Every structure is written in structure tokens, then in C-alpha cells.
Amino acid sequence: MTATPFQTMTSIPMRKKLIAGNWKMNKTSADAVLLVKDIDAASPKDQNVEVVICPPFTALESVARALEGSAVKLGAQNMHPEPSGAYTGEISAAMLRALFASYVILGHSERRMYFKETDAFINQKVLAAFKSQLKPILCVGETLQEREAGVTLKVIQTQVERGLQGVARDIATSAVVAYEPVWAIGTGKVATTAQAQEVHAFIRGLLTNLFGEAIAQKIRILYGGSMKPANAPELLAQTDIDGGLIGGASLEARSFLELINAAAAVK
Numbered sequence: 377m378t379a380t381p382f383q384t385m386t387s388i389p390m391r392k393k394l395i396a397g398n399w400k401m402n403k404t405s406a407d408a409v410l411l412v413k414d415i416d417a418a419s420p421k422d423q424n425v426e427v428v429i430c431p432p433f434t435a436l437e438s439v440a441r442a443l444e445g446s447a448v449k450l451g452a453q454n455m456h457p458e459p460s461g462a463y464t465g466e467i468s469a470a471m472l473r474a475l476f477a478s479y480v481i482l483g484h485s486e487r488r489m490y491f492k493e494t495d496a497f498i499n500q501k502v503l504a505a506f507k508s509q510l511k512p513i514l515c516v517g518e519t520l521q522e523r524e525a526g527v528t529l530k531v532i533q534t535q536v537e538r539g540l541q542g543v544a545r546d547i548a549t550s551a552v553v554a555y556e557p558v559w560a561i562g563t564g565k566v567a568t569t570a571q572a573q574e575v576h577a578f579i580r581g582l583l584t585n586l587f588g589e590a591i592a593q594k595i596r597i598l599y600g601g602s603m604k605p606a607n608a609p610e611l612l613a614q615t616d617i618d619g620g621l622i623g624g625a626s627l628e629a630r631s632f633l634e635l636i637n638a639a640a641a642v643k
Contacts, residue, residue: 391596393612393639394552394619396428396451396513397626398481398600399435408435409442414629416446423640425619428479429626433467440475451479451513454487457500469508480505481621483515483539485558495538502539506547513552513621514539515600516579520559529578536582548587549594553579554621560601561623569610572599576616605634612642 403411408431419427430451431439440450456466472480482505483498498514505512516535518528536553543551555575557567567575576597583592599611600621611617619639625631 390424391594391618393425393642394428394596394598395425395632395636395639396430396479396481396552396554396598396619396621397632398430398453398484398621398623399432399627400453400486400623401432402627403431403435405435405438408432409438411627411629412439412442412448415632416443416448418629418633419448419636420640421447423636425636425639427636430479430481436472436475436477440477449478450476451481452477453481453484455480455482455501455505455510457497457504459504469504469510472510473508477510479511479513479552481513481515481554483535485515485517485556485561489558495535498539499541502551503542506543506550511550511552513554513598515554515556515621517556517558517561517600523557523559528575532575532578533582536579537586540586543586545587545591548583548591552596552598553583554598554600555579556600556621564602566602566604566607567599569607569614572601572611573614573616576614580616603635605631605638608635608638609641612639 412429428449428451430453443450452472455469455472456463459468459470482501487493502512502514516532518531522528522531560566579597580592583595596618597616598619598621599617603611603620603622604625622635
């Protein structure tokens, strides 16, 4: 049957939930393999949830081997925008792709804070990731000072628009945006469900302005501010929250699996 104009305009595509574990500077190569095997073995099969593991660089190759034949995807925590060169201590997109990485976290608040990464530099990374067929997880979020000053949405708008500048519409659906209120990372604090959904809906509106509604409705937006098994079901049930970028809770198999199951339970 041919869809009516009304049906076409109002249909919203289902976005597959995404749970990504950011291990940060934790786990040796041997520890990483043990953890990822536990996660992979117990992950529910045939579910509408995509799972991504982002170990430190030193564990990427061993985790890649451990995930051979698995539905769990490999991601990296950072990369340099240049394909090669005299950048001591850096990793290129091609190096990540050679290890079969599918995703890369870019613009994390810790990179912005400790390493002074700017929106322009992060944008270079986003474009380089796309060029190498890596899916960028672009992190955006406000500090406690910015939230208390009432400029949260202004900060988010700047980070989203500058971070995605120059991204072509035909590849934009492969992007992931992660909203991480900086004041809720590693602090045990969490935005209320209403606060999180408000910002996620605002980001969806920004994506609509950038790429059009049809594409914006396909881009996944993750919550990255201390999502835990206790608060995950309520957060993941929100209209514009499509998963989580998980820090501390991804370092233990049981808690991470609970988050995967919470995402799978959302209808």
C-alpha cells in the first residue's frame, strides 16, 4: 500500500538503542579480555540493542581478537585528525580501522578539560573519522558553573553545531551525539529524567536544523552522565534518549549487562 502524505510526515523511524562502555584509563590488556569475554558471553542475543566497548589503546588489539565473530562492536576513546605524521603519542583513524574499530569517542569532557581540546579541533577529528568509515560519538555537555549560569542550551548548541560543521547530510546518520553533563560524570550525581530529556530534545532540534527532520530522527543521542542500573530504565524510556555512554558502570560485567538489558526492555 502506498503511504499517504500524512503517514509519511508523521512516521518516526525506530532508532536502535546503543550502549557504549568507555573504560577510560582502566584495565590492562589481560584484564580487558576477561571483562569483554564475560560481557559478550552474557549479552542477550537477537536484541534491538547495539553494544560498543571502548577500551584503552593498549587493549584494543587483544579486545578486537576476543570479539571476533561477536555482535559486540569495538570502539576507541580518542584519535588524532591527521592520517600520520610527527604526533608523538597519538593514534590515527587508519590505525583504529586496522584493528576493526567501528566507533570512536570524540570531544569527551575530559579531553576538553584536561587537554584543552577546542570545538574546531574536535570537528577536525569528526571529519577525519567519517573519512575513514569510523562512526564518531561526539560528546557535548555543560559544566556545573554553566548550568547554574543558565547557559546550558547555548553551550550545547555551540558544541553540536561546531562539532558537526561540514558533515555531509548523506553520512550524518552514522554520527552519534552523547550528552554528558560534566557535573554528573564520575560524581554519582545524575540529571533528572526531565533535565536529560529536555537537553536531548533540544539536540534533536539542532540536528533537524542542520540536516533536516528525516535525518535528525535517525541520529542516536546518548546520555552520558552517571547512568546506572537504578536510573537507566527511566532514562532510556524517554523519547529522545537512545542509549548511554557508560563510564564506571562499564568496568564491571554485571552492571554493564544490566544496562544492556534495560535498553533491550524498552519498547
